[in-house]
Amino acid sequence: MLTQVDRQILKSWRQYAVEPRLAKITGRVMRNTGPRIAIIGNCQSFGVAYAMKVLDPSATVDHFSMIARARSTMGLFAKTLETYDYVFSHDFLDGHVRGGGSEELCKRLPKTMIFPAITFAAFHPDLVYIHDLSRMHGFVCGPIGPYHSAIALFAYRKGLSVEMANALFNENVFDALGYFDMWNDASRELVDGTRDRYGLDLSAELMNWSRRGVFMYSTVHPMSFVLFDLSKKLFETVGLKPRTVNFNYYAIHDLARSEIFPIYPSIAKRYGAQGGYMFKLQNHHISTTVGDFLTLPQYIASCYKIYSGHDPSQLSNPRVDAWVADEATSGLLMRLARENFVAGLTPTL
Structure with a gap:
């Protein structure tokens, strides 16, 4: 049985190698003419991928869910990701893709940017x-x-x-x-951890989130506006210009399911x-x-x-x-x- 990653790899090659040729033959105008962006990760990664699409509607944004065990090998996975202009990945362990985890992916594909999963325990200490x-x-x-x-x-x-x-x-x-x-320990863990491990400063974002009230569904499931702000930060880090948009109007609360x-x-x-x-x-x-x-x-x-x-x-x-x-x-x-x-x-x- 194919996992989401396996199916996404097949879809990616169709988008990259087949659809542009068909469009050239048929005269169809391609809708997505911007950068190709791949998002790899856990349950938070769809929210990041969706937010990036909102930030640049012209981009091709593909989501690879590292939850189940894929049939695909790391070699095929890395070769697929080479076709993207930007690759963002959560840390993931060996076993989700045959042949290694995120560390192996970074060795094969140095342009991969590892980004944090947002965790915050103060609202749900039990x-x-x-x-x-x-x-x-x-x-x-x-x-x-x-x-x-x-x-x-x-x-x-x-x-x-x-x-x-x-x-x-x-x-x-x-x-x-x-x-x-x-609260203080959870804040330090989030801010210091993302800065020291990933080179991202989320101190201003955390202040804004806290002003909005509760921003987590659990210790590991943030609300969609949190992932939108993280996506903007990732865009800015790699030199992409985020679109000015009212995300609340387009938000999908995926993790609320x-x-x-x-x-x-x-x-x-x-x-x-x-x-x-x-x-x-x-x-x-x-x-x-x-x-x-x-x-x-x-x-x-x-x-x-x-x-x-x-x-x-x-x-x-x-x-x-x-x-x-x-x-x-x-x-x-x-x-x-x-x-x-x-x-x-x-x-x-």
Whole structure:
């Protein structure tokens, strides 16, 4: 079965080698007369590719999704990308293309510009992943895909009931865990990381994003205007002139089709935003169904059911492991769960 990358390679050669000749024979005027741009990467890369097309409608902008394992070899992939004027790529590991990852691509194609994936944890400090060590780049999936609540996982591992786990989702618990103090660390990680690793200064962009309120759907899924600003930065870095355009008018919120982790109310309040406990399930078929959501009790119950089907050794996360191992932290959380439950502090919405 061909992956998106395999199909895009075939499409690219048709666009590059076949369509111009057909246009010459038929007299058809080519619509895309600008630069050829390739975008390679993870789930954020489509948003970057789309934004670049908005920035230059005359450009041919092709998106290569590095999520599944492609049949194509790195040799064919690099040869295909040679036909592009500009190549932008996220870091990607061996296995997505046979014969190497982004490091090998850069060796074969030095014009490749590696660009950052935007991550920011301050809005969703409770979101963690559970790695599945049996699969390459694999994760244990919960009710909303790979996104897990550290608090819910802790509660399950300590044997708390769903109702007692529900009582942990309160301001006193978030305060005890340091969830209100993550903005500065998240900002430094984003700004310093993109500057030191990729040579891009996003400090002004981060300030503008924060002025707009919440700008992430999860720790790894930014909103479309974030990816638009990143695309402008990439254009300017390679000497392309971005078009002046109102992106809000043309924006496609592609990552909103995926899972959305809520911003808990007391955390949202700190940032002047509205929060809640509504967990959105992924829905990539939005043209045929509106999708579904889970309340907090439903989410916790679903987590418990899924976790019960796994060996305890498979439910490991460094942060939660540390909480469980530390008697003071574990004891504090257990006490707060009991006190909040007795006080009737079991939020749902």
